[in-house]
Amino acid sequence: SNGHGRQETRITYALKADKLPEEIKEKWPGITSLVAVERHRKPGPTTKIDTHFYVTSVGPDAQMLQKAIRHHWHIENQQHWVLDVVFKEDACQISEPISAENMALFRRVVRNLVKQHTGRKDSIRGKCVRASFDDEFRAELIFG
Incomplete structure (x- = not known):
């Protein structure tokens, strides 16, 4: 996607929890999937890569999870905008x-x-x- 003068690509990986080590499954009971979202941003001449990890009880459907994560951040950003612009947070x-x-x-x-x-x-x-x-x-x- 493009926005704010930069190019950004997201790659989402979803791993079934049954493939995870036992200590991770014990730490998060009910975990079904581990999700990694890799963001490749090119704000200028160099590319920056950030990886965010999510633990979920939803099945490992990478495409669906990517949409859900984007939707979540859209809502977060809208709320922050209101808090900053209206309430000067x-x-x-x-x-x-x-x-x-x-x-x-x-x-x-x-x-x-x-x-x-x-x-x-x-x-x-x-x-x-x-x-x-x-x-x-x-x-x-x-x-x-």
Whole structure:
């Protein structure tokens, strides 16, 4: 695939768990397959290769697993985009670990409340802005 000015190729390998060493099968009960996704990226003159490994209880269908993994990362990236653009998560300067974790959790709760609200067609940002000054709307988001 092409994107962001670079060329990327993915190769997915799936290995049946019965071929794995016993210590791996003991560590992950229920494992059916071990998956490796090899990404060949060419951001410029050189090629970079990254390999990511996944453990799954799904059968070793490499093509299906590659689609599932891509779909998972698509969802992850969408969620991160909302958290960064709407809630400015990447700009957060909270350095104390527990406080940072609490704020991250709070942002996700707010994002979920706003996304589940079907009463208005506003954007996520629009609903957040409205909730900041409209007590009734904020109560509607929180309590349904």
